[in-house]
Amino acid sequence: MRLIIIYLVGLVFGVGISISGMANPAKVLNFFDVAGAWDPSLAFVMGGALIVTFFGYRLVLKRQAPLMSTSFQVPTRRDLDAQLIGGAAVFGIGWGISGFCPGGALPALGTGRSEVFIFVLSLLAGIIVARWLQVAIVNRAPARIRQIEEPK
Amino acid sequence: MIETAFTPVQSLGGGALIGIAAVLLMTTVGRIMGATGILAGVIQPTGLADWSWRASVLAGMISGPLAVMLITGQMPAVEVPVSTTMLVIGGFLVGIGVTFGAGCTSGHGVCGMARLSTRSIAATLTFMLTTGITVFVVRHVIGA
Numbered sequence: 001m002r003l004i005i006i007y008l009v010g011l012v013f014g015v016g017i018s019i020s021g022m023a024n025p026a027k028v029l030n031f032f033d034v035a036g037a038w039d040p041s042l043a044f045v046m047g048g049a050l051i052v053t054f055f056g057y058r059l060v061l062k063r064q065a066p067l068m069s070t071s072f073q074v075p076t077r078r079d080l081d082a083q084l085i086g087g088a089a090v091f092g093i094g095w096g097i098s099g100f101c102p103g104g105a106l107p108a109l110g111t112g113r114s115e116v117f118i119f120v121l122s123l124l125a126g127i128i129v130a131r132w133l134q135v136a137i138v139n140r141a142p143a144r145i146r147q148i149e150e151p152k
Numbered sequence: 153m154i155e156t157a158f159t160p161v162q163s164l165g166g167g168a169l170i171g172i173a174a175v176l177l178m179t180t181v182g183r184i185m186g187a188t189g190i191l192a193g194v195i196q197p198t199g200l201a202d203w204s205w206r207a208s209v210l211a212g213m214i215s216g217p218l219a220v221m222l223i224t225g226q227m228p229a230v231e232v233p234v235s236t237t238m239l240v241i242g243g244f245l246v247g248i249g250v251t252f253g254a255g256c257t258s259g260h261g262v263c264g265m266a267r268l269s270t271r272s273i274a275a276t277l278t279f280m281l282t283t284g285i286t287v288f289v290v291r292h293v294i295g296a
Contacts, residue, residue, distance in 0.1 A: 034284070036153065044159075091256060118240060119242070150189065
């Protein structure tokens, strides 16, 4: 029962991504192409998602605990570091080259299009190589900063 | 380059559904709805309970386009205006970037910004900027 409800939550996300246009690289790339075939739709996706999540989180996080788990697991770090900014910068370059981000591509797998599978396999390769690099870097770091951040 | 139509209503509605899903995931399992974290946890599991909720969310996400087809009779459009080489290079860079940057458009851009997290706001501004520069360079400098 628990997993069925969680499946339905994923389904709402997948339908939202599909309707919004985030699963369509042509639309995503055109959002960024202000000097060319500009399509501002993506701003409406971010706007709609942010408004709902901003107010929804405020209501939900007043509770003592979530319905199906013992505690909320919300990131607490507030510092900016080179890994965060560098990683985000590299992500943006990859997003600009391919037009797919993880949240858009995973639901797009459901369309069965071969291009999406090619992107997601490359994405997985990148994640695995980056995890391996992180372990290698962390093992050479001083003990006090030996931690790998869990991705969101 | 493929021209796309401006779709404010569908995009706003789809965005609202993305937000509803993020709020529901926090309400049920108390977790951030981030595609990067969910995917990373599925391929590198830390335990069955942790793996199973991530796999369920992922299965639901992948069912999204099918649900849309059942309702509207049409599969959502996936138009890919880039070459296979660009998909491979782009995918690999996205994988490296979201792992070191600890999140993507859903984790940082939606969930983190909604929590007013300084890290997520900084990450989102950074990747929006580099994506914009990359698209400009690819389309208007290199002319691919």
